[in-house]
Structure formats: structure tokens, C-alpha cells
Amino acid sequence: MTPMHTREGTIDRRTLLKVMGAVGATATVASACRSPFDESVSAQGLTGGKFDKGITLATAGPGGNKQWRPGDAVKFLPPEDIPVRGKAADLLASLPKEKLLHLYERMTASRKWETAMKDLFLAGKDGLYGAFHTYVGEEAIAVGVISTLNQDDYIASTHRGHGHLIAKGGDLNKMSAEIFFKESGYNKAYGGSMHITDMSKGIMGMNGIVGASFYMAAGAALHGMVRGTKQVSVAFFGDGAAASPYYFSGIRSCANQKIPTIFVNENNFQYMGVPMAFTVPTKYISEYTKGLDIPHFLVDGNDISAVHAAASEAVEWARAGKGPSMIEAMTYRWYDHSGFAGGRVGQDGAMGLPYRADEEVRQWMSRDPIVRYKRWLLGKSLVTEVDLAKIDKDTQAAVEASIDFARKSADPVPEAGVLNTYAEGAALATQFYNRKGLGSQPKST
């Protein structure tokens, strides 16, 4: 195994500046930074600052490395002492205090809600069932990107989308109730974890099909275009979905028609248990679309300032009618693909999984995006310990209240099974000898 910190000599400053620029705050930078991959990419570059020390954590991206071994993702760890100095941090620091606290609150709510669900699943007392894909460790991306959107902008999410929902203002009560498959859940117990949707908040839904977010986001953006609303639309996707033909199809057509979309790749180095090294032939996923005349951003996904800065530019670009852009945010998931193998009640992170090294998990957990954000907020005296402690306490209480709400909610009636497929009427209850009386053929008009 290669040591975590490898010295690779002096980094070409011009290359780094390009990468840095991608997370800078000016609109001109976006077009100048289309392709930060001409030469080696520095992990510091991902953070949007601190490039002057010239330490390279990895000269090559994780893609295409057939010698990849469990544990190698530590080579891509962002520096410890961030959030950073530089443009991205300055931009974030320029936000009003209540907005900074709101970002902390949403990240914390997402973390606490998922962690509570993890403990409930593992404890087994509530009899929870179904898929559950945690977003723990990746919260800075959802909150950083969505912090740059208007309320009526759209997001299309993935199977790993609880964090997206919470960032866009998802209601914890309805989310918990959906995990419990109760009638009061967001999707009235039809959906469960993988399908939580809130159309009223521009949340086009989580989706059980890898790669489904591209067209959903593009279609929502088209809906905005025909109404001339200047709404933009974000497609979140993982490194696995980048292999989907829908990715190329969607981003190419959005570029072709200048559709206001932002493709946000949450690259956590692995799809299910398969390392990105074996599925991505280029060093980074954002190299795939290099040939398109659109901005590309490569950022440290565990640094909310870097994500926020890149997204700010991407949103500005889209709203100006210039079309799509691509953000690749490097991050890491603390738990298994789905469910909680290797997890324990009261303990963060999943250990002992066959496809990755525990040390790698621990190292990435030490770059916790929430802790880093908190440290930066306090370090710059933008907020107080008291402010944050209150949020910690309030979000914990909201999470617990949501679980209570879910427990007390009613199960759906079984006959609801033939409803909600069509706008009107019920599907025929063909499982019975006598179908009549349980439903009628769906009626049109």
C-alpha cells in the first residue's frame, strides 16, 4: 500500500490555479476552467486553497488504476486543516450568519436522522425493513449545492438521497414515517427510503434506478424553460451512474440545447462494493465530458466551501442561459452500500467490509464535513459555540420527534394497494376469484 502522503515534487502552479479557479467565485473562471486535467491534479487543488505548500497527495486520479487495493482511497484524503483559506472560503464567509447556521442545521439534521435510523434498523425493535442507503459522510455536497438554489429550483435525487431531501427542506416527520411504511409518510407507504419525494419543494424524488436523475432533472429544467422561469435543475448521481448511457445522453443533449442543469457527481470511490478504479478508465469522471464546451469543476466534496463555490458558479452559468455544467465532488460513504453490515448501534461507520480497509474508513471519517465546517465557523468567529449547541440539541429533538410520529402513525390499509397507480379509479383486484367490488377498471376522462 502506498503511504498516505506521498511527495511528488513540485506541483505545476498553473495547473493548480486552474483547479483552484474552478472553485473560485467569478463567472469568468468557469469558462477558463473547463478542463483542469491537462496535467496532474493535486488533492489540495480539490479544496480550493492551500496550494502553496506544493504537497501532492496523489498525482493521478483514482480511475483506471488496476492495481487498486482496499485502503487506497486514503491517498485522496483532503488536507486535515480545512475548510480553507482562499476564494471559496471567502465566498462562504460572506453569507449572512443565519444562512451559515442554516447550512449547519441541515447537515446536522441529515446526519442525526440517518444515524438514528441506522441505530433503529440495527436494534431491530421497530421491525424496520427495506433498503436504506446512507448518505452519512457526504452531507456537504447536498447542502453546499442546494444552498445555492432558489426554493423553486429542482433537484433529481438518487437511491442515496436522504441528504438531498433534507437539504432542500424535507420534513423529517414524513421521512421517518415513510421509512416505517406508514400512511403519514411522504409517499403514503408506497415508496420507502429509496423513493422519498416532495414535489411541493421541487424534489423530483429519489429513484431506485441508477442513472435516472439525468433525464428527470433535464425534463424539469425544460418545464422551466417553456415557462420562461429561469429555474435551474440539479441531477445528483454517483460514480456508478456515470457509466450509465443516460449520463452521456443527458449531459450531451443539455449542452446541445443549453438546458439549465447542473450535473453533480458524488464520487465516493465505489459503487456498491466495486472500486471506481475498475469502472472508470479516466483519472476522474469529469474527464469524460471534456469535449463538451461546458464548465467542469473538481472539488473536495467534504469541504462545503468548495462545493458551495463551484455550485454558485454553476447555478449562475445555468441561470444565464448558458446550459449545463459538471461538478465532481470527491467524498466517501461511511457505511455499506445499503443496509448496515459492519455497523453497530452507537458507533459511527461500518467496519470489516470486504471491499475496503477499516483504516481508510477511519481516515475519511476524520475528514468529517460537518466537523470541518464547524471548526471553520468557530475559527473565523462567524458563529458561537452556543449557536451550534442549540442546533445540535434542536435537531436531535426533531429527529426523535419524527421517530415518535412514525411509530404512532397508522399502517396503510391493504386495499390501498390498487390505488394511486392511475389518477382516477383503482386497478382491478385480479388476485381474487371475484374481482368485482374491490375496484373498477381505471377510467379515462
Added chain:
Amino acid sequence: MAKKSYNYAQLEAVAQEMRANPDMVYYYEYQTPTATLPTGEVLDLAREFGDVRTSGRGWPIDEQWIVGAAIGAATAGSKAIARIPTMAAIFAIEYVQNQAGKIRSMTGGQASMPFVLWVDGAGRQRGSAGQHTDVGLEALYAQPPGTKVVVPSNAYDAKGLMITAIRDPDPVIYLDYGEVKSGDQPDVPDQAYEIPIGKAEIRQQGRDLTLVAWAPATVDAKRALPDLAKLGISVEFIDPRSLKPLDVETLVASVKKTRRLLVVEHGHYTAGFGSHVIAEVVQEVPGVRTRKIAFPDVPGPGSAVMMSWLRPDAPKIVDAAIQLMKA
């Protein structure tokens, strides 16, 4: 009311609904939406509605994109049509199966799906071979949950079903087979009108035998009707027009009277939609004598000689009817 071509009647329906719904979009590949009346009046939807609401002069050859973008727009709230060629309908099935037909249910009724998949169907014609001869996609698209399937067989139905499909809040698969577009067409009213989805049309009343055919098979059925009359067989000819939901009531009422059911389809035999028609009827009318004739389980060959032998055409319909009468 000028005599309208089938193509004009359809585009007139789309244009009328696009005028009434400023958010509505119509995406297609190369099928530039223009049509002309004999009087010279031109309908040009790309010019009228611009290249944000339509695909303008055309979109890339990427049917998944065309269908997916329309489904995304429909989920967000636009009425949306995606029009694709026949061979591509198989590409579109993934997004229909996994998204269009399921999003309302998966979201607990939060999302509507005012989406129309308009498939330019192929036909059992000579010279094309294989990929450009498929008929019977209705069985494929009727199978996923949440879909509706319509199969117009003349210009009047084509316009009315298009309008109803666009107004429907659920995904409607509109299978548009080329063979039904030529020949004598009924008059098509100028104003917008609806043909209810799920309502069959009894094209001819009869006592002895119920003949069910839709889309291109109606062409052969109509050719067979005079010969059957000459033979003294009183045929009740029903065109279901929509297959899902299927107007089982009308079919059952007819077969209760005739006690004989002949289903003709151009789709491949195994698991073709005609099998479902028979299953629906025999469950309600025990003891009915029934037969399905369909295109065999082979790809359509290029040769005219083979193709016309394979096609369940008028002489074969007449023969099947005679045998059912004897049975």
C-alpha cells in the same frame, strides 16, 4: 371542414392542445411536424410553437433522451409528447417501465404523468425485413403497470384519441401504425374532440361471430367483411381502439350473443395482445368457441412472397371464420 389527411388530423390535435396548454411540449427526432390541407393551409408546429416547446428541426438520434426528457417534463408538470420511430420503441420501454408507469405510485400519488409516447409503428410490408416490420408492441407496453395503450385505426380516431391521450394525467402509449393512414378516411371535425380511452367501437353489428381486430389488422378485417357477408356469416366487428384499459364489457356483451370469437392481430403469436383479449372474454363467457390468428413467431422477412403468406390477411380471416362456424 376540409378533407384531412390522417397526418394532418393528428398534428391538428397536437396543435390545438398546445394552444390550450402553454406549458405543453412536443419532442420528436426527425419527424418535423408539418402537414398541409388540399386547400393549401399549412400546419407547422415547430414554427408556431418554437424550438423550446418542440424539437424544432429535429433532435439527436437518441430515443432514450427524447422519451426521458418528456417524462421528466411531465413529472414536473408539463403535458409532454415524445414521438419515436418503431425500432426505437424498444429503447423507450425502460423509462416507461421503470419511471412513467410507476412514479405516481412510488411517490404516493404526489406526481402526475401527463405523458404520451407516440410510436410510429411499422407494418407487415414487403422489402423492409426484420427490424422495420415489427407490429405488436402493444403487448409489450400494456404489460408494465400504470400505462394506457391506444391503437387508432383511422383519422377520426387518431385525432380524438390523441386529444384524449394528451389530456389524460397518466402515461398513454399511442401506437400509430402506418397501414391505417392511407385509404378512405372518415371526415375529421375541425374542433378538438375526445374519444374516451377504454371504449370500443362496434364497426359492424352481427349475430354469428364476433371479430376483433385493431390497428393494421382492421385493414384486413375490413377487406374480409364483404366476403363473409356473401357466405351468409353475420359478423359483429369490434375495434377496441384502446387496449389498456380494454372495453371488456362491450366484448363480453357481443360474445354472449354470438358465442364465437375470432381475434386477428399483426403482432407475433406468442403472448400477443390478442391472447389477453381471449382470456378476458372466456373468463366471463364460458364455453365460447374462439380462435386467434396472428403473425407467426418469426421476424418479418423481406420477400413479398413470404410476407404475404405469413400475414393474417382477409382470405385467412374468412377461412378462420368458416372453421369457427363449423366447430
